Amino acid sequence: MLIVRSPVRISFGGGGTDLPAYYEHFGGSVLSVAINKYFYTVLTARHDNRIQVISSDLRVFETWHDIANLNLRGSSLEIPLAVLKEMNCDVAVDLFLASEIPPGTGLGSSASVCVNLLKTLSTYLQQPVSKYDLAERSFHIARHLLGKHIGKQDEYAAAFGGLNFISFHADGSTSVEPIDLAPAMLTELQRNLMLFFVGSAHDSWTILQEQESATRNQTGSAVGALHEVKALGIRMRGALQQGDLRELGTLLHETWQAKRRVSTKISTPRIDELYSLARKHGALGGKITGAGGGGFLLLYCEPDRQSDLRDAMRGQEVQDMTFGFDMQGAQAIANDPFRRQRHSTTPHYRHCSQVSGADPGGADVSDLVEDLQEPWNCRGSDQPPCPCRRGADISATVRAGRRAGTAGRGKAVTGQRRHVTRESRLGRRGRSVLGILCRCSSLCQPSCYVAIAP
Numbered sequence: 001m002l003i004v005r006s007p008v009r010i011s012f013g014g015g016g017t018d019l020p021a022y023y024e025h026f027g028g029s030v031l032s033v034a035i036n037k038y039f040y041t042v043l044t045a046r047h048d049n050r051i052q053v054i055s056s057d058l059r060v061f062e063t064w065h066d067i068a069n070l071n072l073r074g075s076s077l078e079i080p081l082a083v084l085k086e087m088n089c090d091v092a093v094d095l096f097l098a099s100e101i102p103p104g105t106g107l108g109s110s111a112s113v114c115v116n117l118l119k120t121l122s123t124y125l126q127q128p129v130s131k132y133d134l135a136e137r138s139f140h141i142a143r144h145l146l147g148k149h150i151g152k153q154d155e156y157a158a159a160f161g162g163l164n165f166i167s168f169h170a171d172g173s174t175s176v177e178p179i180d181l182a183p184a185m186l187t188e189l190q191r192n193l194m195l196f197f198v199g200s201a202h203d204s205w206t207i208l209q210e211q212e213s214a215t216r217n218q219t220g221s222a223v224g225a226l227h228e229v230k231a232l233g234i235r236m237r238g239a240l241q242q243g244d245l246r247e248l249g250t251l252l253h254e255t256w257q258a259k260r261r262v263s264t265k266i267s268t269p270r271i272d273e274l275y276s277l278a279r280k281h282g283a284l285g286g287k288i289t290g291a292g293g294g295g296f297l298l299l300y301c302e303p304d305r306q307s308d309l310r311d312a313m314r315g316q317e318v319q320d321m322t323f324g325f326d327m328q329g330a331q332a333i334a335n336d337p338f339r340r341q342r343h344s345t346t347p348h349y350r351h352c353s354q355v356s357g358a359d360p361g362g363a364d365v366s367d368l369v370e371d372l373q374e375p376w377n378c379r380g381s382d383q384p385p386c387p388c389r390r391g392a393d394i395s396a397t398v399r400a401g402r403r404a405g406t407a408g409r410g411k412a413v414t415g416q417r418r419h420v421t422r423e424s425r426l427g428r429r430g431r432s433v434l435g436i437l438c439r440c441s442s443l444c445q446p447s448c449y450v451a452i453a454p
Helices: 018-028 078-087 109-124 131-145 154-161 184-190 204-217 222-241 245-259 269-280 304-315 391-407
Strands: 001-014 029-044 049-057 060-066 095-099 162-167 172-177 195-198 284-288 296-300 329-337 349-352 433-439 446-450
Touching: 001 109, 001 154, 001 222, 001 245, 001 296, 018 029, 018 204, 018 222, 029 109, 029 154, 029 222, 049 078, 078 109, 078 131, 095 109, 095 296, 109 131, 109 154, 109 329, 131 154, 131 172, 131 296, 154 162, 154 172, 162 222, 184 195, 195 304, 222 245, 245 284, 245 296, 269 284, 269 296, 269 304
Parallel strands: 049 095
Antiparallel strands: 001 029, 001 329, 029 095, 029 162, 049 060, 162 172, 195 296, 284 296, 349 446, 433 446
């Protein structure tokens, strides 16, 4: 099993200057940060020369054979199909797709899907690609194979992660400049940002198409407004580098005013109403996160005013979404090397003291996907132990064990049971931890076990 995740993003300034119609003439730049709302692909191998794709968000599935002769257009799964065609994949796999963010939110979810699938298949095929190549190939697929009027910023944000100033040059090249803030400053910035969902954006593709046409023909006010949006993004970068977060909030307001002049469809009366309300209740500035017409309203509001702002928005039946920054970009979070199964398919159990010995915390339980040597437990039984109330404590113990094992080879802790003395080695061979269970026995007192799949 291979699991890959990729983030979505919020952009502060420069959106629209990443479209070819603009940057090929004037050069563009965007200031953005990836956030910890992810798209996931789970890949498993199959043996019938077919590819099955299941999308939990779209609630559809399709099974394909002879990918090269399939038509891209008309399929609700056009992005996976386009990626498979681009990579000329001759594979037999199941692809399960799931997202923490629905389509039409203005957070770049479509680009995250494409980046994710490219990362998944290149990892599975052992064809490493750089982050630059990952972003560029994703842009090529969406722009040229699927005919979408898109810019480049979303693909680069999903591939790279982090807080970046991304420049799009007239020759078609792109450069990514990480904004290196002190940890305390980065935390403060994250704490001062809020996202409120104002409804799905239904006209984003139309907005981008009209914006690109106006930019290419240099008609109306679009080009002048985009010049201003780009300049404000550069000023935002300077504010961050100088540690002036309040200035960033003020510049967000100016950016939104300029962005609204790019197209009359970017804002709506409802969005204008909510933005004015937010400003009255403590927001220094803000903007719609995507092309416009809906999605998330990004607001800069310092913590002492956030409660008032949140209450005012809830009065309008608008909820905020908590988030954090993602600094990793697209990455494989689990990668079983698809070895032949050993022994049987029955889960076995290990005593938790084999994986303890470090402070709890650190990696998620989902990261613990490697086995602990041979199937074994302290009672010599392969029967599943019964669940008990100590699940949370066991979860922490397992996470601690992962950290201990990857730092070295953690020895079993003998404090809980004297007869548990075997040495365990984490991070060695690939079995998946299916769950965390307990054994409750009057003979052996409560003892913790970990279920391990062969």
